[in-house]
Amino acid sequence: MPNLKSAERRLRKSERRRKRNRHYKSMMKTFIKKVKNATTKEEAEAALKKVYSILDKLVVKGIIHKNRASSYKSKLAQFVNNFPTTQQAQA
Structure with missing residues (x-):
């Protein structure tokens, strides 16, 4: 339990920030999974576009x-570019 009034305020602020950050990180992970679990290349590209937007917003916030966001973008773009086409999947 904080002893000072300012410490109580800091505790409340840090708790609000923790909840907000957890929400955004959870959302980021969910959309990354949507890219990885996509069934078609078009679906993966659409999800990738949304992930790019989310990652950019998280960097600004x-x-x-920014380097972590860049790393995520690079890995996901590589995944989508190497996504098997329907002909390769049937072979």
Whole structure:
């Protein structure tokens, strides 16, 4: 339990920020899973576009570092580019 009034305020602020950050990180992970679990390349590309937007917003808000967002983007783009087409999947 905080002893000072300012420490009580900091505790309340940090709890609100923690909840907000958890929400955004959970949302980010959910959309990344949507890209990885896509059944068609078109579906994966649409989900990738949404993930790019979300990652950029999280960088601006300071929730994740810009290099981490860049790393996610790179890995997911590589995944989508190597997505098997229907002819390759049937072979």
